[in-house]
Amino acid sequence: MKNSVYLKILFLVLSGILGILGGIEFVELRNYKETVVVSEDFTEMIMLSEYLPSLKGTWGDTPIYIYDSGVPGGSMLILGGTHPYEPITTVAAYVVMENIKVESGKVYVIPHANMSASTLGMLGNAYPKYFSVETPWGSQKYRIGDRGTNPLDQWPDPYTYIHYPSGQNLAYQDIRNLNRTFPGRANGTLTERISFAIMELIRNEDIDIFFDYHEASLMYPVVSTYVAHDDAMDIGMMAAMMLSATQFPMKIEASPKNLKGLTHREVGDFSDALALLMETPEPFIDRVAGRMTEELMVDGIDEFVQTAAEKGLVYCDYDIKEGFTDPLGNVIIGAPLDYRVGRHLSGTLEAVNWMNMFFPEKALVVSFPGYAEVMENGTGYYLHDPSKADPSRVFKN
Amino acid sequence: MKKTLVVLLALLILSTTMVFALVTGSPVIKGQLPFLLTNAGQGPGGKMARLLIWQSKAIQETDFDYNAEPLRDNPNDLAARDYKMLFVIIGSSAKGLGASGITIEEEIARLNKMIVEAQKLDLFIIAAHIEGKDRRGNPGSADEQSIDAIAPFADYLIVMKDGNQDGKFTRIAQEKNIPLTIIDNTIDFMQVIKQMFPTE
Amino acid sequence: MYLQTTIIAIVMVATFALASWKLKSPEISMVITAIVGALVGGFGFPSRLLVEGMFTYFDVGLIFLTASIFINIYSETGAMNALVRWIVKQFYDKKWLMLILLGILLIIPGALTGAGSVSIFVVGGLVSSVMNYMGFSKKRIAAFIYLFAMLAAVAPPINLWAMLMAAQANMPYVGFGVVLIVPIIIIAAFTILYTGLSKTPGRKTKTEILEELPQPPAGMNWFKILVPFGVLLVLILLMQYATFYIPVLGLPLTFMICAFISMGMDKDRWKVKKWYNVMVKTVDQVFPLLGTVISVGVLVNIMTATGVKGLLAITFITLPMAFIYITALIFAPFAQGSLSYGSAIILGTPIIFLFNSMGLNVTVTAAALSFLFPLGDCLPPSRIVGRLTIETVGYEGSYMSFLKAIAIPWLFMGAIGLLMLLFPNQLRFLVVY
Amino acid sequence: MLVFFDTIIYYLYFIMTAFFAFLLLRNLFKREKRKALVYDIVYSYVIITFILRVIGIK
Incomplete structure (x- = not known):
């Protein structure tokens, strides 16, 4: 049997059309820009490549937003989007950037710590491309990314990833996982260089307190948690108890001392900053979650995760039927976006308060909406309309 | 700014000597100094308690010692000073598993040894479970094994309310006739300490 | 959601069965199943999800391609025949020693790379032809190679399942050495006995075999035979032990480098046309596997999108403990068959957390699971290593008869894995840091 | 220096992928094994995968 050449060409063309249709969406996601309107206390935007020139022109380069009060005081660095498949971390960073007031000290925010990873979907996980936050002036669209750096920017993977400098063996794809490559190498892979540049920023700018925003699956024991480096333990404990x-x-x-490459371990070990990582519950990334939809990302309501919760397999409060009541009286059903954004905001404020109490010489006086406000008014209330804002304060990420 | 205010207000409330309904159950017993503070299960609870004791300002920093793992290396840990009480905070850690964690069997063996030693030295044993339901687990888990190793041998129990939802501590208290004080939140442990060591 | 997802799952299984039966191509059946699943699941025709799925195991496909190119070029130079000749000459009368050596040979590539398929690609052909000349039946050869390929994947230093589970559960990948090696030795011993004790009626005499084997080409010597493998070994060891001083090569490039070195060893090294033809043939030969890994990714992506994957995972981990033990030998291999290494993440990690919450040793548990997952590499829909074994050995019976041929050592390995899963705390002494 | 080598290797992978795409394309039209019609389809979408990577779309 000899198949007709025309038929072969037809199949090729059909596959090509499929490729083009898919390709258009990939290109669109890679080039979609999120909009943010920075608050009036904003002073300057610089690129991460200022701390490591070899990042210039790569997808590893990413904007750093600086809020300098001009008054001596402590300094803070916030990372959002270390894992872009936990996109609420970036939204929380945006809410900080849009509303922050700095009375003393200096604040640095990197909303997309791994820009490259935020430009593709996670292979095998079938995520939607975007999700939207409703605001009083319309809806604001954000990307849902991958866990690791885009292979189009860092290729190939080794057959096993060996962490620098500890020599610990890790699964091969973790070489593109920004939360496994700290403290990084100036001449390493793209992801290691991003880590190194962030470390350089922390060291050169004498960052006092460092936050890495994350979201976790509910079946992961370290969910709804601060993970604190030894030096930041007291602050974290007081803040956790207070919250x-x-x-x-x-x-x-x-x-953990033996687990290498993570920000809370390496930033604490390789700089003077007090390092804290925060995890909110994100049912969207649970292994057992059902249909992958935008609603799941925004509302965090999933029946399968509920089953897991009922069997005692999740490590935080979760109920999609009656919800649970927080100490302020809010009833939380599922794990909605506002709840997750609010947790990051107050988690930051509370820890900063305790830093100020334990180390008065590092006093950093900042304010932005916290959990109570976001739960009351919704996240969208704190996002500003770019079309009505001063163009010099509108940025694209 | 509003946020800061809320927090300051909350702190103010907590630092008044007035007692709310935050501490219930058996009246708080009178504390004796000096004591040894430690933990069972290697969770962060011990350090948390130490921090809360400092924050309560009820006693001097030198009035107690903190030792994360007494009797692990030094058999004289419990007699290092003329301790009157052994204050054990129960709770395991969810931090990394495998090589990054501890093996619970070794921990339990150490705890058993510690209880025997404390009873020999006639120390007043306080068992506190102050982190709530996050430090409770399935039967056989590190948390439950730690509780079983300490709580039944205590002279006094302090437990956070939602860590006792299944009534396990109430049962132990009744069976062994141990006074049991309940707190609403971890941070209320500070109140217990203040009542234990009232400043005249 | 349960009902809806269950319906989608049933439709997908039915579609796959029907398509495989009608079209005789598991690859296209997986893609059709994915498309039908997406339609039934209300995703329309999700071109992005389909195309995205094709990339899930793209790099695995590259490894298959390049590893085969290396070994086919190596064979083309005549080095492989020379090697087979030498082994037959040396070990014709020492069957047991030979089987042990062949086993070790099979384990090395997979142990270093974490992929059993690499073992088969790199040394499977060699082992197969030696055993062939030694008179073993195709069934025994297939069983021997398949079993050792699985053990190779499990063997330290690189056990991808354990590494993935460790990464997901935030536990360092240390302490796995002894707890993996001891069961591997037991299973390997069993497999060698199983193979060695079988009858070899058609066994020819040594001289007959040596006459049959093609003469090595002029100028073939030990240097030329060993250098390509030597370079491969050196590169892999460098990547492991000098990582910070060399760039990241990746396995595909490593194999291509070795392929070019093989070419350089041949006297026809400049006959481009010849090498081109070898590569064309290789692509033809490897294509079913390549097609499989590309297609299985599409299927997995749609299974995730529709929630079928979540349904499988939640069903398994909420089973009563006794059922987990009873069904582990079914669930774990089938998860591997449909999700490849994704099985470790989807089923393995929740089990780790579950067992941890009951005070069971997680290192032994992870090791135990890593013995159960590879069993599924011969199961549909992907059955990657199974088919690779058949290709390499030149096995001619039906796929079912191949499964029967490997059944006894397969079950033995499953039993060992299950025992480890049942008694993690009793086996704790095997965890040595 | 290492960064430079990494970059070279990065491009080598694209070249390698392009080469395989070419080989696959050739085999779509002229191959020895698996000549059935369905395999024409499988070849087609596998080729597209390689091409999308080569042109840096995914």
Whole structure:
């Protein structure tokens, strides 16, 4: 049997059309820009490549937003989007950037710590490309990315990833996982260089307190938790206890000494900053979650995760039927976006408060909406309309 | 700014000597100094308690010692000073598994040894479970094994309310006739300490 | 959601069965199943999800391609025949020693790369032809190679399942050495006995075999035979132990480098046309596998989108403990068959957390699971290593008869894995840091 | 220096992929094994995968 050449060409063309249709969406996601309107206390935007020139012109380069009060005081660095498949971290960073007031000290925010990873979907996980936050002036669209750097920017993977400098063996794809490549190498892979540049920023600017925003699957024991480096343990413990008593349940874990490459371990070890990582519950990334939809990302309501919760397999409060009540009286059903954004905001504020109490010489006086406000008014209320804002304060990421 | 205010207000409330309904159950017993503070299960609870004791300002920093793992290396840990009480905070850690964690069997063996030693030295044993339901687990888990190793041998129990939802601590208290004080939140442990060591 | 997802799952299984039966191509059947699943699941025709799925195992496909190119070029130079000749000459009368050596030979590439398929690609052909000349039946050869390929994937230093589970559960990948090696030795011993004790009626005499084997080409010597493998070994060891001083090569490039070195060893090294033809043939030969890994990615992506994957995972981990033990030998291999290494992440990690919450040793548990997952590499829909074994050995019976041929050592390995899963705390002494 | 080598290797992978895409394309039209019609389809979408990578779309 000899198949007709025309038929072969036809199949090729049909596959090509499929490729083009898919390709258009890939290109669109890679080039979609999120809009953010920075607050009036904003002073300057620089690129990460200022701390490592070899990042210039690569997808590893990413904007750093600086809010300098001009008054001496502590300094803070916030990372959003270390894992872009936990996109609420970026939204929380945007809410900080849009509303922050700095009375003393200096604040740095990197909303997309791994820009490259935010430009593709996660292979095999069938995520939607975007999700939207409703605001009083319309809806604002954000990307849902991958866990690791885009292979189009860093290729190939080794057959096993060996962490620098500890020599610890890790699964091969973790070489593109920004939360496994710290403290990084100036001449390493793209992801290692991003880590190194962030470390350079922390060291050169004498960052006092460092936050890495994350989201976790509910079946992961370290969910709804601060993970604190030894030096930041006291701050984290007081903040966690305070938050649990007055706002929402928050746990605290010590950064394990033998687990290398993670920000809370390496930033603490390789700089003077007090390093904290925060995890919110994100049913969207649970292994057992059902249909992958935008609603799941925004509302965090999933029946399969509920089953897991009922069997005692999840490590935080979760109920999609009656919800649970936080100390402020809010009833939380599922794990909605506002809840997750609010947790990051108050988690940051509370820890900064305790840093100020423990180290008065590092006093950093900042304010932005917290959990109570976001739960009351919704996240969208704190996002500003770019079309009505001063163009010099509108940025694209 | 509003946020800061809320927090300051909450702190103010907590630092008044007035007692709310935050501490219930058996009246708080009178504390004796000096004591040894430690933890069972290697969770962050011990350090948390130490921090809360400092924050309560009820006693001097030198009035107690903190030792994460007494009797692991030094058999004289419990007699290092003329301790009157052994204050054990129960709770395991969810931090990394495998090589990054501890093996619970070794921990339990150490705890058993510690209880025997404390009873020999006639120390007043306080068992506190102050982190709530996050430090409770399935039967056989590190948390439950730690509780079983300590709580039944205590002279006094302090437990956070939602860590006792299944009534396990109430049962132990009744069976062994141990006074049991309940707190609403971890941070209320500070109140217990203040009542234990009232400043005249 | 349960009902809806269950319906989608049933429709997908039915579609796959029907398509495989009608079209006789598992690759296209997987893609059709994915498309039908997406339609039934209300995703329309999701071109992005389909295309995205094709990339899930793209790099695995590249490894298959390049590894085969290397070994086919190596064979083309005549080095492979020379090697087979030498082994037959040396070990014709020492059957047991030979089987042990062949086993070790099979384990090395997979142990270093974490992929059993690489073992088969690199040394499977060699082992197969030696055993062939030694008179073993095709069934025994297939069983021997398949079993050792699985053990190779499990063997330290690189056990991808354990590494993935460790990464997901935030536990360092250390302490796995002894707890993996001891069961591997037991299973390997069993497999060698199983193979060695079988009858070899058609066995020819040594001289007959040596006459049959083609003469090595003029100028073939030990240097030329060993250098390509030597370079491969050196590159892999460099990547492991000098990582910070060399760039990341990746396995595909490593194999291509070795392929070019093989070419350089041949006297016809400049006959481009010849090498081109070898590569064309290789692509033809490897294509079913390449097609499989590309297609299975599409299927997995749609299974995830529609929630079928979540349904499978939640069903398994909420089973009563006794059922987990009973069904582990079915669930774990089939998850591997449909999700490849994704099985470790989807089923393995929740089990790790579950067992941890009951105070069971997680290192032994992870090791145990890593013995159960590879069993599924011969199961549909993907059955990657199974088919690779058949191709390499030149096995001619039906796929079912191949499964029967490997059944006994397969079950033995499953039993060992299950025992480890049942008694993690009793086996804790095997975890040595 | 290492960054430079990484970059070269990065491009080598694209070249390698392009080469395989070409080989696959050739085999779509002229091959020895698996000549059935369905395999024409499988070849087609596998080729597209390689091409999308080569042109840096995915």
